[in-house]
Amino acid sequence: MNQTASTIYVNEANYYCELYLDPFNKRIRVDDYRGNTKLLLERVTEFVTQHQMEKLIIKGRSEDFLTFIEAGFQPEAIVDRYFLGSDAHFFSKFFSPERKRNDHWITEDRMIQSIYQLSPSLDKTIPPKEYELKKADENSVDELSALYKQVFQIYPTPLHNPDYIKKTMKDGTIYYVFTYQGKIVSTASAEINAYYKNAELTDCATLTEHRKYGLMKLILQELEKELRNNGIFCAYSIARALSFGMNAALFQLGYSYRGRFMNNCYIYDKLEDMNMWVKNLANC
Structure with missing residues (x-):
């Protein structure tokens, strides 16, 4: 399979x-729809069968909530104000027993509870x-790619490829980095949806x-500042559910937990659950 x-x-x-x-992660995502x-x-569903996918994700409108429930989907997460101010409900349906099986769910629930006890x-x-x-540009793509290779053995998007990073920059994704003695040691990006005025803070390493x-935390705050300056107030981030540090950082930056995607993507070293965190930048 390609x-x-x-x-x-x-x-x-x-x-x-x-x-x-997304054949690498054996899933299809419906990013937009109407009619x-x-x-x-x-x-x-025909596409799922044709491409032998294991999971289907839909960014649903509130008005279609019951339609998705009746069709056998389960709500996994919400992003407040995703669609130009209206909430997006992320629904999923699984197409293999193994993809629906999970040994970490209770542990991850407890982690969220403990994070909410933090200051x-x-x-x-x-x-x-x-x-x-500083803000990264196309001159940084080789170094960014090398950093992602070093931090992540497996990643759900091809950030190990400098050409892919360059393409995301041309498509409007913003990268900020910290350098130490001239070398990039930390980075994150904001993937902007210009039509619906939202952004995913992602690719944190x-x-x-x-x-x-x-x-x-300082990089994410800088990205938030740039988003606000561009009139984008819906910010969200999806973190590995087993990563206490990243989830705690988002909580302390003012993000709210909005659900968990089961067996969502291959990241770090295996198929993992991912937590959704959301922030309204208009309140900052």
Whole structure:
């Protein structure tokens, strides 16, 4: 099977939908749709069978909530104000018993409970002056790619490929980095949906030896500032459910937990659950 992800636009007489085919993670995601929801679900399910996928994810509208429930989907997460101010409900349906099996769910539930016991205030750690925060450009793609290779053995998108990072930059994704002695040691990005005015803060990576200074929180705050300046107030981030540090950082940055995707993607070293965190930047 071709492991390259692709976007397909299905335009029929009664409906339209935008599909993200993701063979590496054995899933299909419906990023947008309109028209006859029942007919488009039938068509999308055909794609699942045709491409031997294991999971189907839909970014649903509130008005279609019961339609998805009746079709056998389960709600996994919500992003407040995703669709130009209206909430997005992320529904999923599984197509293999193994993809629905999970041994970490209770552990991950307890982690969320423990994170909500933390002080919501940020510590004011200031990194040493050798660290410099700046916006990355296309000249940084080789170094960014090398950093992602070092941090992640497996990643759900091809960030190990400099050409892919360059393409995301051309498509409007913003990257910020911290450098140490001129070398990139920490980075994150904001993937912007210009039509619906939202952004996913993602691709967070810091080299192990540089994790004690809170660099990631400072990068995320800088990305938030740029999003606000561009009139984008819906920010969300999806973190590995087993990563206490990243989930705690998002909580302390003012993000709210909004659900968990079961067996969502291959990241770090295996198929993992992912937590959804959401923040309204208009309140900052």
